[in-house]
Amino acid sequence: MARRYRLLYFCETILVYAISIGVVYYATSLFNYLPGGSLLNRPFNACFLRVNLRFTSLLAFVMGCVLLPLLWERVFRKRNLRDFGVRIPEKFLTNALLSILLFLLLFVYVHIVLATPRARPPFTPLCFFLICVGWLVSAFCEEFLFRGFIQRRFSHCLGTYSGWVVASIFFAFLFHPLAPILDNLLFRFPFALIVGFVYLRTQSILIPTVMHWAMNMLFAG
Numbered sequence: 001m002a003r004r005y006r007l008l009y010f011c012e013t014i015l016v017y018a019i020s021i022g023v024v025y026y027a028t029s030l031f032n033y034l035p036g037g038s039l040l041n042r043p044f045n046a047c048f049l050r051v052n053l054r055f056t057s058l059l060a061f062v063m064g065c066v067l068l069p070l071l072w073e074r075v076f077r078k079r080n081l082r083d084f085g086v087r088i089p090e091k092f093l094t095n096a097l098l099s100i101l102l103f104l105l106l107f108v109y110v111h112i113v114l115a116t117p118r119a120r121p122p123f124t125p126l127c128f129f130l131i132c133v134g135w136l137v138s139a140f141c142e143e144f145l146f147r148g149f150i151q152r153r154f155s156h157c158l159g160t161y162s163g164w165v166v167a168s169i170f171f172a173f174l175f176h177p178l179a180p181i182l183d184n185l186l187f188r189f190p191f192a193l194i195v196g197f198v199y200l201r202t203q204s205i206l207i208p209t210v211m212h213w214a215m216n217m218l219f220a221g
Helices: 003-033 046-076 092-113 125-158 160-174 181-202 206-219
Strands: none
Touching: 003 046, 003 125, 046 125, 092 206, 125 160, 125 181, 125 206, 160 181, 181 206
16 A cells, blocks of 8 residues: 555544544534433433433434444445444354353442442343443444444554554544543553454454443443
């Protein structure tokens, strides 16, 4: 790939990323604060309030992190979902079940063994199921953008491992600009490197999505 073309490809990737994030933040604010357009005004309990907030935000995530990059690649690069890593890798079921089992063990330890009696609001089975689905969709959207789009493109123009690291930096620091810098450095950046490496090995975003979902449920659910 010629140097000028690599530079243009890199700048194009950053442009699409900036537009995607702008769509996510604008649509989130629109869905959540549009008068009469949000279910947040209804008298849900604390659990269902969190569920509703998550699902209204998911609409923005799907628009910005999935639809916009997919449309861009389809129109300008003639790429399809498989190019984004939406494919079933070898031993997918085994790896997914191991990830879920590890999550369940950690979840029980953190939220039951270590939790104080009033640490979290009560969960109904329906509420817990909706939270699981919400975080799964959120994880897929973020992996679609950061691994299927950004890391793949950065690897083309910067090299495989340089693209992997730079995409991880984007995820940890630019996607979470308001989070404490130490949280990004000690937690999100290493996690992004891990899921990015899994993507490199499998060329699929499905295992990274399961891992991402498990971490969301464990620390943010």
